[in-house]
Structures are given as structure tokens and as C-alpha cells.
Amino acid sequence: MAKDVVLSLAGIDRHYGQGETVLSILKGADFTLRTGETVALVAPSGTGKSTLLHVAGLLEHPDGGEVTVGGVACQELGDEQRTAIRRKSIGFVYQFHHLLPEFSALENVMMPQLIAGLTKPEAAERAKQLLDYMRVGHRADHRPAELSGGEQQRVAIARAVANAPLVLLADEPTGNLDPETASYVFSALEALVRQSGLSAMIATHNHDIARRMDRCVTLVDGKVVELVV
Numbered sequence: 001m002a003k004d005v006v007l008s009l010a011g012i013d014r015h016y017g018q019g020e021t022v023l024s025i026l027k028g029a030d031f032t033l034r035t036g037e038t039v040a041l042v043a044p045s046g047t048g049k050s051t052l053l054h055v056a057g058l059l060e061h062p063d064g065g066e067v068t069v070g071g072v073a074c075q076e077l078g079d080e081q082r083t084a085i086r087r088k089s090i091g092f093v094y095q096f097h098h099l100l101p102e103f104s105a106l107e108n109v110m111m112p113q114l115i116a117g118l119t120k121p122e123a124a125e126r127a128k129q130l131l132d133y134m135r136v137g138h139r140a141d142h143r144p145a146e147l148s149g150g151e152q153q154r155v156a157i158a159r160a161v162a163n164a165p166l167v168l169l170a171d172e173p174t175g176n177l178d179p180e181t182a183s184y185v186f187s188a189l190e191a192l193v194r195q196s197g198l199s200a201m202i203a204t205h206n207h208d209i210a211r212r213m214d215r216c217v218t219l220v221d222g223k224v225v226e227l228v229v
């Protein structure tokens with residue numbers, strides 16, 4: 001793997017179901033993400049965007065092929081090792097925030113850092129910085145249900161980058177927001193990614209958002225193909 005490649009997918013196969021009802025989603029998909037690069041994944045519904053992100057983020061096992069994260073080939077690793085790599089190297093943002101409802105925004109952003117072994121004061125300081133950066137610091141002590149959709153998603157983004165991952169994977173991170181809020185939240189996400197030099201792959205249906213990334217890819221017949229938007 002080239003030195004500046006942070007994530008590579010090689011010959012990824014993924015199918016669902018069995019026998020005659022088998023549905024092949026990814027068919028030898030290849031993809032490479034370089035350090036500091038931002039890539040939009042734009043493809044019609046049902047073509048496998050979430051599947052590709054889940055495989056890349058070590059949330060799902062592919063049926064064939066190799067996922068390499070930060071130079072580590074993950075295919076032969078056990079669940080524990082994959083989880084350790086995922087926690088250290090991958091930040092994931094979903095369409096719905098998936099914040100823990102019984103904890104405050106600040107505690108939600110502290111959580112992955114505490115799991116990674118930081119002390120409470122260290123985790124709290126970084127969480128505050130990230131929430132301020134995402135312009136939601138004034139809501140730090142509130143629980144998710146007390147936040148607006150845009151605020152919830154900004155907290156979820158702060159949480160995803162709390163452990164300074166190598167790669168940020170986002171699955172339609174603004175898909176559940178109205179256009180104005182989506183634009184605001186995406187700008188905050190983009191600024192954070194650029195400022196921290198993060199590598200990111202973002203699935204989106206929004207072509208305005210896609211154009212702001214370094215490059216765009218799509219899925220055609222189970223393979224990743226470069227796209228000009």
C-alpha cells in the first residue's frame with residue numbers, strides 16, 4: 001500500500017441472502033483514500049453506498065476482498081482487533097445521530113475518548129473544544145432530545161472525530177435535515193475536516209455538497225467508478 005494511502009478497498013465482494021435469492025451488492029469494488037483527501041460517494045438509492053461505508057469502516061465483513069486501514073490489512077483479524085482498529089482509526093457519522101439519549105452532548109463526545117483511555121478532564125476539554133468548533137458549545141450540557149436536528153448532528157460529528165481518527169466516514173450526514181440546516185451543518189463538517197487534515201468519504205445525494213469534495217465517485221454494477229460532477 002502506498003505510504004499516503006489511509007484506506008484501501010481491494011476486490012470487495014458483498015452479497016446478502018442465500019441461494020436463489022442472493023443479492024450481489026459489491027462485486028470486486030476497489031477504492032483508495034489518500035491522506036487529507038475528501039471524496040464524495042454519490043449513487044442512486046439501493047446501489048450499496050451504506051454497504052461500502054460499513055465495509056470500509058469495519059462494521060461489516062465483506063464476502064471477499066481486502067480492507068486495509070492505516071496500513072493494517074484487516075481481513076484476517078478477529079472481531080476484537082477489528083473493533084480496536086475501528087475505535088482508533090475510524091470516525092463514523094450516520095444519517096441519524098445515534099447519540100446516547102441519557103447523556104449530555106458533552107458526555108456523548110467524551111465517551112469515545114474515555115473508552116480510549118483518556119482521563120475525564122482531558123476528555124472534557126477536547127469535547128468542549130470540538131463542540132465550540134461545531135458551534136454547539138452553548139448546548140453542551142443538554143441531552144440529545146433537547147437539541148435541534150442540526151445541533152444533534154453537529155454533536156454527532158464532534159463525537160466522530162473526538163479520537164482524532166485517520167478516516168471519517170459519513171453516511172448521508174445531512175440527509176435528515178432541511179436544506180438550510182444541511183448546508184450549515186455540512187459547512188461545519190467541511191471546515192473541521194479541512195482544518196484537521198482528516199481524510200473523509202461522504203455518501204450524499206446532494207450534488208452541491210459533492211462538488212465541494214476533492215473528488216467524487218459512484219457505484220456502477222457493484223464497482224466504484226470516478227464521477228465528474
Ligand SMILES: Nc1ncnc2c1ncn2[C@@H]1O[C@H](COP(=O)(O)OP(=O)(O)OP(=O)(O)O)[C@@H](O)[C@H]1O
Nearest residue numbers: 016017023025043044045046047048049050051052
Ligand atoms: N442486511 C441486509 N440484508 C439484506 N439486504 C440488505 C441488507 N443491507 C442492505 N441490503 C440491500 O442491499 C442493497 C444496498 O443497500 P445500501 O443500504 O448499501 O444502499 P444505499 O445505496 O446506501 O441506499 P440508500 O441511498 O437508499 O441509503 C439494497 O437493495 C438493500 O435493500
